[in-house]
Amino acid sequence: MNAMHAAIASTPAIRVSDLVKSYPGRPPVEAVRGLSLEVQRGECFGLLGPNGAGKTTTIEILEGLLMPTSGSVEILGLRWATAERQLREQIGVSLQETRLSERLTVGETIRLFRSFYAAGLEPMAALEMVGLAHKSAARVGSISGGERQRLAIATAIVGWPELLFLDEPTTGLDPQSRRQIWDLVERCRACGHTVLLTTHFMDEAERLCDRLAIVDAGRIIALGTPAELVASFGVTSLDDVFLKLAGRRLTESGRTDSGPAAPNAPAVSAGPDGFGERA
Amino acid sequence: MSQPRDLARPVPTPAASQQHFSAFWELVRCRFLEFFREPEMIFWVYGFPILMVLTLGVAYREQPVPKPRVLVADGPGAAADVAALSAAGSGVTPHLLPATAAMEQLRTGRADLVIDRAAATAASVRYHFDPSRPESVLARERTRDALERTAGRRDLLAVEDAPLLVPGGRYIDFLIPGLMSLSLMSGGLWGVGFVAVELRIRKLLKRFLATPMRRWQFLLSIMVSRMFLMIPEMLLMVCFSRWAFGVRIFGSLWAVAVLVPLGALCFAGIGLLVASRAKTLEAVNGVLNLIMLPMWVGCGVFFPRERYPESIQPLLRALPLTALVDALRAVMLEGVSLAACWPEVATLLTWGILTFALALRIFRWV
Numbered sequence: 001m002n003a004m005h006a007a008i009a010s011t012p013a014i015r016v017s018d019l020v021k022s023y024p025g026r027p028p029v030e031a032v033r034g035l036s037l038e039v040q041r042g043e044c045f046g047l048l049g050p051n052g053a054g055k056t057t058t059i060e061i062l063e064g065l066l067m068p069t070s071g072s073v074e075i076l077g078l079r080w081a082t083a084e085r086q087l088r089e090q091i092g093v094s095l096q097e098t099r100l101s102e103r104l105t106v107g108e109t110i111r112l113f114r115s116f117y118a119a120g121l122e123p124m125a126a127l128e129m130v131g132l133a134h135k136s137a138a139r140v141g142s143i144s145g146g147e148r149q150r151l152a153i154a155t156a157i158v159g160w161p162e163l164l165f166l167d168e169p170t171t172g173l174d175p176q177s178r179r180q181i182w183d184l185v186e187r188c189r190a191c192g193h194t195v196l197l198t199t200h201f202m203d204e205a206e207r208l209c210d211r212l213a214i215v216d217a218g219r220i221i222a223l224g225t226p227a228e229l230v231a232s233f234g235v236t237s238l239d240d241v242f243l244k245l246a247g248r249r250l251t252e253s254g255r256t257d258s259g260p261a262a263p264n265a266p267a268v269s270a271g272p273d274g275f276g277e278r279a
Numbered sequence: 280m281s282q283p284r285d286l287a288r289p290v291p292t293p294a295a296s297q298q299h300f301s302a303f304w305e306l307v308r309c310r311f312l313e314f315f316r317e318p319e320m321i322f323w324v325y326g327f328p329i330l331m332v333l334t335l336g337v338a339y340r341e342q343p344v345p346k347p348r349v350l351v352a353d354g355p356g357a358a359a360d361v362a363a364l365s366a367a368g369s370g371v372t373p374h375l376l377p378a379t380a381a382m383e384q385l386r387t388g389r390a391d392l393v394i395d396r397a398a399a400t401a402a403s404v405r406y407h408f409d410p411s412r413p414e415s416v417l418a419r420e421r422t423r424d425a426l427e428r429t430a431g432r433r434d435l436l437a438v439e440d441a442p443l444l445v446p447g448g449r450y451i452d453f454l455i456p457g458l459m460s461l462s463l464m465s466g467g468l469w470g471v472g473f474v475a476v477e478l479r480i481r482k483l484l485k486r487f488l489a490t491p492m493r494r495w496q497f498l499l500s501i502m503v504s505r506m507f508l509m510i511p512e513m514l515l516m517v518c519f520s521r522w523a524f525g526v527r528i529f530g531s532l533w534a535v536a537v538l539v540p541l542g543a544l545c546f547a548g549i550g551l552l553v554a555s556r557a558k559t560l561e562a563v564n565g566v567l568n569l570i571m572l573p574m575w576v577g578c579g580v581f582f583p584r585e586r587y588p589e590s591i592q593p594l595l596r597a598l599p600l601t602a603l604v605d606a607l608r609a610v611m612l613e614g615v616s617l618a619a620c621w622p623e624v625a626t627l628l629t630w631g632i633l634t635f636a637l638a639l640r641i642f643r644w645v
Contacts (some may be wrong), residue, residue: 065488066645088489098481101483108309111300115300115305118491
């Protein structure tokens with residue numbers, strides 16, 4: 001399995017250093033402020049953080065959809081400026097928000113996405129992998145939110161990518177659908193894909209990720225395996241780590257409202273004292 | 280509920296497939312499927328143009344010019360004049376009215392002519408008419424003719440009328456190529472412009488950009504799928520106008536079959552360019568109206584553009600709708616060959632290629 005992938009797995013899947021992204025404005029909005037990161041091949045890596053932390057901006061820069069203001073990005077040992085086509089063939093992407101055409105069927109949609117790649121899976125095999133083979137003839141407009149999300153992931157893996165980007169794959173889904181997505185991400189990992197996902201759910205990061213980075217206000221504020229993070233902060237779960245870190249930042253920065261750093265973390269319902277209802 | 284069963288079962292790594300799918304034709308196919316699964320769109324593309332042909336065809340079907348309405352101002356000799364104008368063959372319908380009421384009707388356009396005389400026996404008639412209105416001028420000539428004849432004028436030459444009502448020379452014949460061009464324009468501009476902006480709003484363009492899909496293939500696929508959709512519409516218009524109004528194509532069908540897709544592609548290119556930066560449907564709507572309105576009136580769809588001053592003719596000729604209308608009319612009405620239409624074909628090609636190339640450069644994907 002994936003002998004070719006194993007042979008070239010000498011460079012990291014993702015290497016980012018000093019990434020900065022600011023959007024023009026008054027004052028300029030700094031979405032990412034000096035983020036450095038390395039993701040190994042075969043790893044499932046999570047970017048964890050509240051809304052507005054810069055996760056989506058970061059992942060879209062890695063996906064080559066946004067230009068960084070400064071900093072260097074290397075994906076699979078290649079750079080977007082010089083090897084865009086090659087990279088596009090080797091990565092799979094699921095955006096945070098995409099409304100696939102509702103009037104097409106599941107099968108037609110996956111076939112369309114397959115046609116963009118020089119090599120990949122049979123469209124039906126991709127649907128089997130996400131458990132949607134039996135919905136092949138159903139219109140996208142008629143399937144559930146969880147099924148749509150799995151279809152979105154199917155469009156990301158149909159080119160059988162080396163590296164898979166999933167931006168908040170379970171946001172807005174019911175618990176059963178979330179679990180199905182988790183099974184699916186684990187299956188993708190088992191097939192040898194490197195996975196980078198963003199989430200603001202602790203349980204998700206804990207369950208799926210080999211390593212994770214907690215991102216806040218455009219910077220990484222903690223990095224390690226879920227167990228390491230829990231141990232080094234002397235708490236019992238990732239929820240507590242996050243609340244602790246978020247609370248520290250909130251008390252440090254006070255209430256100065258500086259762009260995307262504005263504290264809005266509904267997932268953890270952290271009050272200004274840093275500890276939400278669970279503390 | 281759906282099946283957690285499928286996901287729980289371990290699946291072996293799927294076998295890779297080297298099968299080649301043509302991205303371009305898949306994109307075209309998907310646009311087609313989406314289109315035909317939306318019944319509303321089918322009406323606007325195929326039903327509406329037929330309705331337009333029917334409405335305008337009936338409104339302008341060959342019927343005698345309506346008889347002008349002539350008012351005879353009450354006064355000396357008025358009754359005799361009304362009697363003279365009521366006689367068969369006068370070509371006008373006279374009414375007797377008080378002078379002020381008659382003038383009021385003329386002023387407001389409800390009557391075409393008012394006549395009065397100073398005295399019953401006076402040898403002069405006063406004609407109140409609007410020289411800028413054809414019906415008014417016609418009313419004056421016919422009334423004068425009828426009154427002169429009643430007064431004893433004798434015609435010296437025999438008159439032999441030969442009305443021209445053959446297919447090819449009627450207004451409906453003139454109109455059909457214009458309406459076909461108009462449909463190609465609005466279909467190309469709206470169809471492509473709206474689709475592109477809608478895909479952008481849905482973030483589907485961004486999703487496509489994240490794949491190895493080639494951008495030109497995507498843009499061309501929107502244009503080409505629209506072109507294919509327009510061909511049945513044109514066939515429908517040609518067949519319907521033939522069946523309902525006897526409109527014939529005098530030139531070669533092949534020339535029409537080349538001009539129609541060429542026109543469709545040209546306007547699809549313009550639609551793409553208009554949509555290349557727009558972020559909302561309202562924005563693209565406004566720009567499309569701005570582009571289409573001058574062409575509706577200036578390009579000779581409903582009346583010959585030769586009515587405009589000679590000085591702006593070069594400008595009008597450079598517009599894509601003019602090129603299409605002129606070429607289609609020349610082929611359909613005069614039987615001119617495609618080769619003879621080369622300036623129009625060149626204009627359409629230039630517009631199509633330039634707008635596509637520019638759209639490809641400046642198109643906003645995210």
